[in-house]
Amino acid sequence: MHRFNDPKEFQEQALADRARGKTTALVPTMGFLHEGHASLIRWAAANADAVYVSVFVNPTQFGPGEDLEAYPRDPGRDAALAESCGATALFMPAPGDIYAPDHCTWVEVPPLARHLCGASRPVHFRGVATVVSILLHLALPHVAVFGQKDWQQLALLRRMARDLHLPCRIEGRPIVREADGLALSSRNVYLGPAERAQAPGLHAGLLHAAALARDGQRDAPTLKAAIAAYYAEHVPAGEVDYIEIVDPENVQPVAALEGPALAAVAVRLGRARLIDNELLRP
Numbered sequence: 001m002h003r004f005n006d007p008k009e010f011q012e013q014a015l016a017d018r019a020r021g022k023t024t025a026l027v028p029t030m031g032f033l034h035e036g037h038a039s040l041i042r043w044a045a046a047n048a049d050a051v052y053v054s055v056f057v058n059p060t061q062f063g064p065g066e067d068l069e070a071y072p073r074d075p076g077r078d079a080a081l082a083e084s085c086g087a088t089a090l091f092m093p094a095p096g097d098i099y100a101p102d103h104c105t106w107v108e109v110p111p112l113a114r115h116l117c118g119a120s121r122p123v124h125f126r127g128v129a130t131v132v133s134i135l136l137h138l139a140l141p142h143v144a145v146f147g148q149k150d151w152q153q154l155a156l157l158r159r160m161a162r163d164l165h166l167p168c169r170i171e172g173r174p175i176v177r178e179a180d181g182l183a184l185s186s187r188n189v190y191l192g193p194a195e196r197a198q199a200p201g202l203h204a205g206l207l208h209a210a211a212l213a214r215d216g217q218r219d220a221p222t223l224k225a226a227i228a229a230y231y232a233e234h235v236p237a238g239e240v241d242y243i244e245i246v247d248p249e250n251v252q253p254v255a256a257l258e259g260p261a262l263a264a265v266a267v268r269l270g271r272a273r274l275i276d277n278e279l280l281r282p
């Protein structure tokens with residue numbers, strides 16, 4: 001596995017791989033890798049000749065007062081895990097390698113950034129769309145791989161790639177969970193024992209709504225209220241940021257289920273802000 005900090009050197013490797021006729025895949029991450037990231041890297045290795053993993057805690061997607069400084073990091077373990085999953089190159093730039101001091105070019109996808117996480121994190125998706133477009137311009141991959149855990153991010157990046165005619169497929173992969181249902185996240189290390197014990201309730205509440213939808217409940221406010229009631233009982237330490245039901249493609253809230261819809265939640269549990277989602281199929 002080649003290692004790069006310098007964007008130009010990383011791009012030269014990517015250009016050389018393409019010139020040799022290789023198919024290439026990019027897996028962007030913020031590091032502190034877990035089995036969710038590993039599943040993306042393994043998928044990339046099974047579907048491309050060259051697999052680039054980026055590890056970059058992107059400062060522009062954190063708002064004031066968020067956990068940029070505290071975000072967990074372990075570059076040595078990340079490198080070992082990426083290599084063991086089939087990465088052929090690891091790109092670990094410093095913030096100053098990506099952003100010039102007078103950086104002023106931004107990519108925004110406003111309609112898809114308005115709801116869910118965009119409502120409480122106003123600069124988040126501008127930072128995500130900008131850094132992913134920078135990474136795509138450096139790596140020039142045939143495919144970029146993202147997790148459905150960040151469903152809104154995936155929908156927004158798909159729209160960005162379409163609107164900008166990027167020559168890159170955006171691949172979304174299923175959520176990897178702990179045995180008790182908690183979605184893997186680098187931020188799960190913030191959970192204390194009592195919070196960790198309640199955290200699986202996040203997904204259980206979504207499954208409860210999915211069962212109601214399967215049994216015929218199509219009214220979004222009723223389904224949202226059912227999730228809220230479930231959390232009040234099973235995740236009492238949680239502070240709900242949002243419980244929303246949206247169109248899976250454009251992530252706009254829906255009033256009723258007319259086809260598959262996405263139930264998406266964000267809940268603060270101690271120092272952690274956890275997100276999760278589940279497709280509801282009426």
Ligand code: AMP
Pocket residue numbers: 028029030031035036037039040145146147148149150173174175176177183184185186
């Ligand atoms: P992050 O390092 O949290 O920015 O995540 C990097 C990529 O890994 C994103 O595309 C995430 O959606 C994806 N990811 C994070 N957690 C999971 C998970 N539990 N299952 C699948 N993909 C995940």
